[in-house]
Amino acid sequence: MLFWVIAAVLTLGASLAVLLPLAGGGKERDSQNAHDLEVYRDQLGELDGDLARGLIQPAEAEQARAEIGRRILRLGGNETAVQDSGSGSKVVRLLSVVAVLAVPLLSWGIYARLGSPDLPSQPLAERLAKNPADSSVDELVARAEAHLVKNPTDGRGWDVLAPIYLRIGRFGDAVTAYRNAIRLEGDNAARQTGLGEALVNGAGGVVSADAQTAFETALKFEPNDPKANFYLALAFSQEGRKPEAVATLQKLQTTLPADSPWRKAVGQALASLETNPVPPQSGPSAGDVAAASSLSDEQRGAMIETMVASLDEKLKQNPRDTEGWMRLIRSYVVLGKTDEARAALRRGIAVFGTDSPEAKQFTAFAGTLGLAATE
Template sequence: MVFWILTAFMALAVAGLMALVLLRSRDMGEPPAAYDLRVYRQQLRDVDKDLARGVINEADAGRIRTEVSRRILAADAQLQKDGGGANQPAGLSRGMALILVLALCGGTLALYANLGAPGYGDLALKTRIAMAEERAENRPSQAEAEAQVPPFPAPEVEDSYRQLVEQLRQTVAKRPNDAQGHALLAQHEANLGNFTAAHQAKARFIELMSGAVGASDFGELAELMIMATGGYVSPEAEAALVQTLKRDSENGAARYYYGLMQGQLDRPDRAYQIWAETLRTSAPGDPWVDGIQRQIEDMAFRAGVEYQPITPQGKPPLAGALPGPDAADVENAAAMSDEDRAEMVRGMVARLSDRLATEGGTVQEWARLIGALGVLGDTEQARAIYQEAQQTFTGDSAALELITAAARQAGVAE
């Protein structure tokens, strides 16, 4: 109710001001000729002043008086011809003011009815997180999403290449347990834009390899799934991304898609944290940098973060995210006392803590901070960081498992 009262007050205030201007301008006052007369008479007075100061001579003053007098006579004649100032009819002015008020208030209501969300109340943070979790649980599967995507336009390739791919399909069909054949088929199906067939072949390759695969294989599987759905990250694609990040937590492409998924699940806070850290530790030419830079400002706006441009540095942080000492720090530390070295470590931990509090970070950073505080014996701060991390990664079971393990090691969790 308060929203509607404020909205109505603002609309009426703006409309009232505009109507007041319209009504006050009904009387247009004196005609232009009257204003011209005042100007010309002032010019005559200025001529006398300039002559008295010696700025002009008597001959110039006479010519100027003659010209100005001629203009005065013309303006006076025009004034006599026009008569008084023109007035708009009072009824017309009031009618236009009423139409203006109704149009402004009615137009505002119509726009909000189409573009706004009438009846949509304020949502607490816990409610929004719960809604995001529900959306994650009930989102479409890979097959459902692919069924809704229109066919991809076929790329222009030579007929001979299509025939070779068809022969490869037939060969793989006859040899269903040939892992390398499926890997090759996945690559060529993707070249033809057959992303569904490509990710199916890639999944079969991973299955046949019985775990003897790397992060890049799961990352390729996730990317093929996402391309098959036109950019949507399905639960199956998420599982592939999780496997990728378990094997390589700094995989830039997987981190980009994982942040994209968080944005699709209405968790822009997580998406921004992931993308900001990925940008910070990526090289300028990395393929995922351009995609993040195009979307991160909008993601920051959705997350309520005042975005400051992040320049890719190309230098991943040492040991994950906890900043380590450089060569100069190591040399200086050799001559430090135990207390000074401990103070240096505390400074590094404090800097990481400040950055996580202001900019956010990855789950690995939160876990390392909790562990570092535990090593330093600051259990109260470690417990507070642990509780904050639990709220930040609510609903992410993999992240919570990593955070809880770090908290147990630090002695702040059961």
């Protein structure tokens, strides 16, 4: 009831603020005309008095009387014009009044039919206390977060919340939740795969070293886990290890059930890799770099110089080789040549442009290796 009283008072005040000027316009004009006419009459009386006392000549008095008469006639003409247009002005004022009154009346009618003025307030605590089956996703997440604030060691709570964070796109929170669930509840394939997927999505699709470790850990529990195998193949592809990526996907394809939803994604990834084969002698692979690291200083220096020079020359001939730049950067990082790796990163970004998707991919990839484009 209080709502309707307040609404009525506010509506009345707003309506009067518009209606009163409309209603008072004619009265103000009549009052002004009456005042002017009284002034002109006083002027005529003063003119007659000055003439009788001889203060002005009869000719001058006649001219002044004529001018005052013209002003009185003009005032009368204005009144006539106002009267002639009075019906039009009344129509305009009437329409204005109707419009002003119609707005609140229609608004009240629509709100009374569609609105809910008697709906009680819904504080967060009360919404969180209702049946979970009747709650929205945001309410369920808020309920779980409130519970975990009070019970941060509830591993089961983190385990339930982590995939929800992942599904709604809160990847940073998903990583935290998965790590807490693993710490409190222990390792399993689902948690490690979820952690890896959250890391990949948070890095814009780049499979970082941490994500790769998570997927490899998941495969120790379930060697045929499709998601872990698929993302590992993606990691191999991003590192330029296409033969390993193809082999991983082909092996995965043979283990998938006929109705598996992963079949389509695996087939598309294989088609993409097979239509873009790795050119021979494209530069040092991860195995080459690892082997070089175990040699003596002189042997390693000669081997690295040959491999890197070969890859660098190919990148000069084909600078838009995205995977070639990532292989070159990774080679320098593995060998501890961070300055050269950073220079290669900057060169690769310069080829495609700082705002290009490739530049963002290079930056994200270098970040997974602990490297930044600038210091």
